[in-house]
Amino acid sequence: MISFKNVNKYYGDFHVLKDVNIEIEKGEVVVVLGPSGSGKSTMLRCINRLELITDGQLNVNGFALHDKKVNINKMRRDIGMVFQHFNLYPHKKIIENITLAPKKVLKKSDQEAKQTAMQYLEKVGIPEKAESYPSQLSGGQQQRVAIARGLAMKPQVMLFDEPTSALDPEMIGEVLEVMKTLAKEGMTMVVVTHEMGFAKEVADRIIFMDEGRVVEEATPAEFFSNPREERSRNFLSRLL
Ligand code: ADP
Numbered sequence: 001m002i003s004f005k006n007v008n009k010y011y012g013d014f015h016v017l018k019d020v021n022i023e024i025e026k027g028e029v030v031v032v033l034g035p036s037g038s039g040k041s042t043m044l045r046c047i048n049r050l051e052l053i054t055d056g057q058l059n060v061n062g063f064a065l066h067d068k069k070v071n072i073n074k075m076r077r078d079i080g081m082v083f084q085h086f087n088l089y090p091h092k093k094i095i096e097n098i099t100l101a102p103k104k105v106l107k108k109s110d111q112e113a114k115q116t117a118m119q120y121l122e123k124v125g126i127p128e129k130a131e132s133y134p135s136q137l138s139g140g141q142q143q144r145v146a147i148a149r150g151l152a153m154k155p156q157v158m159l160f161d162e163p164t165s166a167l168d169p170e171m172i173g174e175v176l177e178v179m180k181t182l183a184k185e186g187m188t189m190v191v192v193t194h195e196m197g198f199a200k201e202v203a204d205r206i207i208f209m210d211e212g213r214v215v216e217e218a219t220p221a222e223f224f225s226n227p228r229e230e231r232s233r234n235f236l237s238r239l240l
């Protein structure tokens with residue numbers, strides 16, 4: 001589903017991704033860990049072409065993203081992304097936030113888009129908020145709307161960039177629960193997070209990054225009990 005082959009990326013002179021090789025299968029849940037500034041967000045943003053790689057090959061869901069002629073709008077339809085700061089449209093109702101892309105991009109009728117939106121609002125547990133505005137919801141509820149919005153496009157892959165980092169502690173659990181349900185249902189997910197409990201319980205695989213490199217790949221059981229690399233051990237010891 002996602003394949004990085006010898007991928008490098010520069011921001012000007014700054015070498016942010018260094019010879020990255022990653023393969024992610026359909027239905028896999030991969031959690032990306034690493035210190036701040038290690039390139040996790042950049043790696044994730046390359047997957048939906050919010051960032052363009054400098055060299056190497058990156059294939060996502062059948063699209064060659066290193067090819068400058070790739071149809072970006074078409075490829076992005078199948079990739080949902082959830083950000084730290086929700087990024088909902090503040091002046092649109094919750095239901096409109098969710099129906100916008102299906103109507104505009106997938107040409108769904110208003111009725112069909114609303115039906116689908118309600119289905120996903122049920123799934124994330126807040127159908128009663130359909131007619132509210134984002135500012136009337138808690139952070140945890142807004143993030144669940146952002147997930148419902150992503151799902152309404154029926155994506156092949158969901159990307160999460162620190163989805164709980166901006167939330168008050170008491171709201172983190174409700175968002176992780178929704179993500180866990182998605183994982184169980186077989187969604188292909190790439191999740192950047194500092195929630196080690198989620199990583200241990202839900203990830204099929206951990207990718208640990210440091211200074212733009214993939215330093216270690218392992219199952220959660222291996223990574224947390226017996227990390228192979230010095231840098232992984234340092235990272236884990238600082239969390240305790
Ligand atoms: P992480 O998500 O692991 O914290 P990022 O991918 O956000 O790391 O950033 C990796 C490095 O790239 C950091 O040193 C950051 O300052 C730098 N960086 C990120 N975005 C840009 C940009 N648009 N232009 C220049 N440097 C950037």
Ligand code: MG
Pocket residue numbers: 040041042
């Ligand atoms: Mg980041």
